[in-house]
Amino acid sequence: MNHADAVPVEVLLVEDNPGDVRLTQEALRDAKVRNRLHVAPDGVAAMSFLRRVPPYENAPVPDLILLDLNLPKKSGLEVLELVKSDDRLQCIPIVILTTSQAERDVLQGYRLRANAYVTKPVDFDQFLKVVGSIEHFWLEIVKLSRAGSGDVGRDD
Amino acid sequence: MSAATIEILLVEDNKDDAALTVRALARARLGNQVHVATTGAEALAFLRHQPPYETAPRPDLVLLDLDLPGVDGRTVLEQIKGDEQLRAVPVIVVSGSLNPADVERAYRLHANAYVAKPIEPKAFLEAVRSIEEFWLQVVTLP
Numbered sequence: 001m002n003h004a005d006a007v008p009v010e011v012l013l014v015e016d017n018p019g020d021v022r023l024t025q026e027a028l029r030d031a032k033v034r035n036r037l038h039v040a041p042d043g044v045a046a047m048s049f050l051r052r053v054p055p056y057e058n059a060p061v062p063d064l065i066l067l068d069l070n071l072p073k074k075s076g077l078e079v080l081e082l083v084k085s086d087d088r089l090q091c092i093p094i095v096i097l098t099t100s101q102a103e104r105d106v107l108q109g110y111r112l113r114a115n116a117y118v119t120k121p122v123d124f125d126q127f128l129k130v131v132g133s134i135e136h137f138w139l140e141i142v143k144l145s146r147a148g149s150g151d152v153g154r155d156d
Numbered sequence: 157m158s159a160a161t162i163e164i165l166l167v168e169d170n171k172d173d174a175a176l177t178v179r180a181l182a183r184a185r186l187g188n189q190v191h192v193a194t195t196g197a198e199a200l201a202f203l204r205h206q207p208p209y210e211t212a213p214r215p216d217l218v219l220l221d222l223d224l225p226g227v228d229g230r231t232v233l234e235q236i237k238g239d240e241q242l243r244a245v246p247v248i249v250v251s252g253s254l255n256p257a258d259v260e261r262a263y264r265l266h267a268n269a270y271v272a273k274p275i276e277p278k279a280f281l282e283a284v285r286s287i288e289e290f291w292l293q294v295v296t297l298p
Binding site: 021090091093101106107110111113115116117118119130133134137138139140142143144145146 | 231243244245246254256259260263264266268269270271272283286287289290291293294295296297
C-alpha cells in the first residue's frame with residue numbers, strides 16, 4: 001500500500017546484553033512488516049552508526065531506534081540527547097527499552113524527547129510480547145518520518 | 157501507577173471520530189478516563205487548568221488531531237512540548253494527513269508518535285486498540 005511494504009524498515013537496537021539482543025532478533029524475525037535489525041553494542045558504536053563513521057560508512061539511516069539505558073562507553077541518555085538535538089536525526093523515533101523503573105529515568109527519558117519508555121520484563125514470554133507490541137505499534141500502525149531519513153526517497 | 161486510572165485527553169473536533177475513539181478505549185483492559193476537547197483552545201485551557209477546567213487532571217497521554225478549528229493541532233503540540241510542566245506528557249498525533257511533510261513536521265515538533273487516521277471504521281478501531289495496547293499496557297508513562 002505504501003513504500004514501507006517494499007523497502008524493509010531499518011531498526012537499530014542499541015543493547016550490550018547478548019541475551020536481550022537474541023530475544024529481540026527472534027521477536028522481530030516473525031514480524032509482519034519486513035525489517036532489518038542492526039545492533040550497536042554500546043553508545044559510541046550507536047553514534048558511529050548514526051553518523052556513518054567507519055566501520056559504518058554504509059549504514060542506513062534507521063527508521064526506529066530501540067535504546068537500552070545502561071550502556072558501556074556512552075550512556076543511553078547521552079545517545080538520546082545527541083540524536084534529538086541533531087537536525088538530521090531528530091525525527092527518528094526512539095523507544096527506550098530498559099530494566100530501569102526509576103521514576104527519575106522515566107521522566108528524564110521523556111524530557112530528553114524519548115518517543116516512548118518501555119520497561120524490559122525479566123520474563124522470557126513477557127519480553128517477546130513487549131517487543132511484539134513495539135513492532136505492532138511502531139512498524140504497522142505508526143507513520144514513520146522516512147522522508148527525513150535521506151535514504152528513502154520523498155513521496156513528493 | 158497501574159492501579160490508578162489513566163487520564164487521556166482526546167483533542168478531536170470530529171464527533172464520529174471522537175465517539176469511536178471513546179468507545180474503543182472504554183473496552184480497554186486498563187482503567188482509563190477519556191476527556192474530549194473539540195478545539196485547540198479548549199485543549200490548552202484543559203492542560204493549563206484554566207476555567208472551566210480548574211479541576212482537570214493532568215493527562216497521562218494526549219491524542220491529538222492536527223486539523224482543528226481555530227488554534228490548530230500543531231500549535232497545541234508546540235505549546236505542550238515547549239512547556240516545562242507539560243513536555244514529558246506523550247502526545248500521539250492522530251491525523252487524516254499522510255503528507256510526508258506533515259509527518260516530518262509533527263516529529264520535529266516532538267510528537268511522540270504519528271498515526272494516520274484510517275477512514276474505515278474497522279481499521280480505525282484497530283488503530284485505537286493498538287495505541288491502547290502499546291501506550292496503556294506496555295509503555296511506562298511519566
